Amino acid sequence: MTRFESAFTKGPALVAFITAGDGDTAANLDALVAGGADVIELGMPFTDPMADGPAIQKANLRSLAKGTTTADIFAQAAAFRQRHPDTPLVLMGYANPMTVRGSEWFAAECAKAGVDGVICVDIPSEEDAELGPALRAAGVDLIRLATPTTDAARLPDVLNGAGGFLYYVSVAGITGLQQAAQTSIEDAVTRLKAATDLPVAVGFGVRTPEQAAAIAKVADGVVVGSAFVDIIAEHGEQAAPHLEAFTRTLADAIHGAKEIAA
């Protein structure tokens, strides 16, 4: 069983996102795991994060201002894998930093560091050749995004070559701002689950345990990002205990939703 499979078979999972190099990354990652996060998404900072709202944009810039390099991110990932052998780790970011040295190089580094999956915001299925084949050859899952604009005609293409889990971006927009209506999330998850065996995780605009619990009733996972990043923005290098406490409230809500449903 892959790390993703074990993480999602336990019931609805908390997928937690932070930006690499923003604050004390190792301590923050440990705090997310200690608080009960089931899957970790580590954001690769980029100068031009055009799918991100203000919170994650600023996290990208804070990280780059500190001089974070791609080598640093792979070192953080490898160290995470040593400390947490079972928690799935995803790198999330933009195409240019992932492909600048060639997709084979990137895929090999992911495999070497123990990265389980990659989410690339600006490589849709039409441009899969840019990254997908190299990742799959290296045994790293390419996690695809589905959105409210992904219609039935497109969905098979989006799912073709996808692995790990399917990330449902519940609002047409950027990270961290609006929240989708619960009914539209339920409809979408039902539609997606009919089309794939991959677990479906729902994200964008999820900030509170209440929202997370509601989504966890219908989805296999709930992705939270900007709310964690806001805590790091507020507490800087000392964010870990605050992250852990907040993670616990989300994890309890999500994992509890499973028990009620069961």
Add this chain to the structure above:
Amino acid sequence: MNNRSNSLRTGPDERGHFGQFGGRYVAETLMPLILDLEREYRAAQADNEFRAEFEHLLKHYVGRPSPLWLAERLTEELGGAKIYLKREDLNHTGAHKINNCIGQILLAKRMGKTKIIAETGAGQHGVATATVAALFGLPCTIFMGAVDVARQQPNVFRMKLLGAEVVAVESGARTLKDAMNEALRHWVANVHDTFYIIGTVAGPHPYPELVRDFQSVIGEEARAQILEAEGRLPDMLIAPVGGGSNAIGLFHPFLDDEGVEIVGVEAAGEGLDGKHAASLAGGKPGILHGNKTYLLQDEDGQITEAHSISAGLDYPGIGPEHSWLHDIGRVRYEPVTDAEALASFQKLTKLEGIIPALESAHAIAAAERIAPTLGKDKIIIVNCSGRGDKDIFTVAEALGVKL
């Protein structure tokens, strides 16, 4: 068939690639809209009424055709090839940008979109977009880097007079690339009713293709005009390249004319070893803003900040078709510095009574360099892509003049 497959004018391929460049590197949310746009553009291309409305507006609203002016005094001064200027500066709104905006707002109307957004650097594209939005009665939001807002105040005021909302973008370097990021962020949240009028031959397919097609009127006119004036094709074309829409518009109709040498001019800013905006001379292929193209970037793929005295050239990328034309060697790209452009700005103004945009002054500078090396029997067409009224404050400051 053979003729067609040997042509350099058939790109992009059906997936939007020019060789390895171009493509559709956008978030999944935008992808269905991009595909819609492509379908609608194909339908518009086949629709005579669309073509007729486009041509009507170019003639009666923009004032086309723009003249091809024989710059006799400049030619005499340089003592070499005969120099013609394609006078895009005489278009309504003062630059080539309006050609593309007319085409795209007609597409927006076809698609039933009710709101218009655009990014702008120097403000020329923002003004052109605000102008067509006013003409068609559609609400319009222009994203402009805060640095550019400060250095292009006259254009900011023009856009506001035209009824547009101008959003000063405070993220990143606060110039054109950041304005484009913010426009993309706005678009992704408003895809259902909003049309994004991209101002240059960049962005995801089909933008580089459709912007080029709308701008190709420049080269089509120039070709007919030079044949009428000289009875033959020119020996060389020169145009400034930021994203590269005026340049591709002039170049494209001549790409298959082997005898026509083609030169694109990149902004070398303080020089190629200093801060500059020359993506081909100083960058390498990468992915940004929906397409693969040459980009200024560091070894980790982080985009580096461009610099040019000309806000319209201050962008760390270039249109993907230019990257391809560079790689196959059909177009030669030369750098021109801020200082050279400033000198040419003044020279053209004094010799011809034409104040060129700083963007266009880069092409004039290249012509000054090249013309004296060619015989008097040679002919060069330089694209005077815009007028320089918007730049007089920048130029005054650079020359140490207090207005």
